[in-house]
Amino acid sequence: MDGLGELRGKYLAAVAGAADEAALEEVRLAALGKKGEIALKMRELGGMTPEERQVAGPRLNGLRDEVEGALKARKAALADAALDERLKAEWLDVTLPGRRRGQGTVHPVSQVTEEVTAIFADMGFAVAEGPQIESDWYNFDALNIPPEHPARQEHDTFFMARAPGDDRPPHVLRTHTSPVQIRAMAAQGAPIRVIAPGRVYRMDMDQTHTPMFHQVEGLAIDRDISMAQLKWVLEEFCRAYFEVTQVELRFRASHFPFTEPSAEVDIRCSWEGGQLKIGEGASWLEILGSGMVHPKVLSAAGVDPTEWQGFAFGMGIDRIAMLKYGIPDLRAFFESDLRWLRHYGFAALDMPTVSGGLSR
Numbered sequence: 001m002d003g004l005g006e007l008r009g010k011y012l013a014a015v016a017g018a019a020d021e022a023a024l025e026e027v028r029l030a031a032l033g034k035k036g037e038i039a040l041k042m043r044e045l046g047g048m049t050p051e052e053r054q055v056a057g058p059r060l061n062g063l064r065d066e067v068e069g070a071l072k073a074r075k076a077a078l079a080d081a082a083l084d085e086r087l088k089a090e091w092l093d094v095t096l097p098g099r100r101r102g103q104g105t106v107h108p109v110s111q112v113t114e115e116v117t118a119i120f121a122d123m124g125f126a127v128a129e130g131p132q133i134e135s136d137w138y139n140f141d142a143l144n145i146p147p148e149h150p151a152r153q154e155h156d157t158f159f160m161a162r163a164p165g166d167d168r169p170p171h172v173l174r175t176h177t178s179p180v181q182i183r184a185m186a187a188q189g190a191p192i193r194v195i196a197p198g199r200v201y202r203m204d205m206d207q208t209h210t211p212m213f214h215q216v217e218g219l220a221i222d223r224d225i226s227m228a229q230l231k232w233v234l235e236e237f238c239r240a241y242f243e244v245t246q247v248e249l250r251f252r253a254s255h256f257p258f259t260e261p262s263a264e265v266d267i268r269c270s271w272e273g274g275q276l277k278i279g280e281g282a283s284w285l286e287i288l289g290s291g292m293v294h295p296k297v298l299s300a301a302g303v304d305p306t307e308w309q310g311f312a313f314g315m316g317i318d319r320i321a322m323l324k325y326g327i328p329d330l331r332a333f334f335e336s337d338l339r340w341l342r343h344y345g346f347a348a349l350d351m352p353t354v355s356g357g358l359s360r
């Protein structure tokens with residue numbers, strides 16, 4: 001068998017000259033691929049006499065092994081070189097001083113959540129949490145909103161996708177923080193005093209509505225809790241939150257399936273000169289929904305309604321943030337405009353406390 005020496009020289013040189021992995025692969029195919037030159041030579045072995053084959057076989061195998069070995073070595077060398085390149089390009093001097101990017105600020109929603117939490121913590125409310133993707137049962141049924149109840153329509157719910165053929169009720173993006181009432185009572189039983197701040201979702205978008213917004217739920221259950229305590233707690237809250245000495249609340253009869261009786265609560269205010277003032281004036285601003293927890297809701301959460309009773313309320317965090325800090329458009333809350341964040345943001349290390357001041 002002739003020309004093996006030539007083939008050897010040709011392919012070892014080609015391997016050595018391949019500049020990258022793609023070029024190397026081309027060399028491999030030309031030599032050892034199905035129609036590669038060395039592969040074709042190996043096929044010729046079949047037509048040889050045993051004596052010829054005894055000589056040519058080992059030589060061909062040797063050649064193939066040698067080219068294969070060279071390919072492998074070159075591949076490893078190319079990979080090493082590429083890594084070296086990267087290390088050279090991506091090195092970082094960790095001893096350099098940090099680059100100033102200006103001052104970050106705390107978002108008004110975070111600030112107000114902290115303020116609200118501090119005020120209610122002061123009154124003995126712990127913080128409870130629940131998932132944002134909620135089951136139909138927690139978001140609706142357990143709150144006395146059965147299927148076909150008209151309140152379901154009012155919630156403009158986002159539904160999660162179901163697998164084809166799955167006819168169970170789909171999970172939803174929770175439309176309010178009220179399902180956390182159920183979760184907290186089921187987990188802790190009564191008596192209980194919790195608030196539950198968090199994100200909620202409804203299909204709605206205008207100057208005062210965004211598809212995601214924030215609520216804080218309040219829940220107090222004991223043996224003899226009444227509307228009177230609800231009123232006191234909310235007045236205390238408003239005085240502390242709006243940082244005014246005088247507030248006046250108005251309870252307006254309303255309806256929620258999960259409370260009975262139910263009340264929407266307005267706060268007295270004035271809009272003189274376009275400036276909102278809380279606690280004085282002739283206008284009223286709705287700030288929350290509330291009521292006495294419905295016996296069916298207690299039962300759904302495993303709390304005996306013949307022994308326990310109490311109040312619940314739900315308040316829009318973004319809404320009370322707009323009111324306190326004079327922010328006119330809710331949509332701007334979620335646009336991540338740095339200029340807006342700098343203007344309305346809060347210093348990062350000022351933790352709101354009731355005794356130390358909430359917003360100063």
Ligand code: PHE
Nearest residue numbers: 176178256289290312313314
């Ligand atoms: N979940 C109600 C809403 O989103 C608010 C609410 C909470 C009302 C608790 C009463 C009691 O509108």
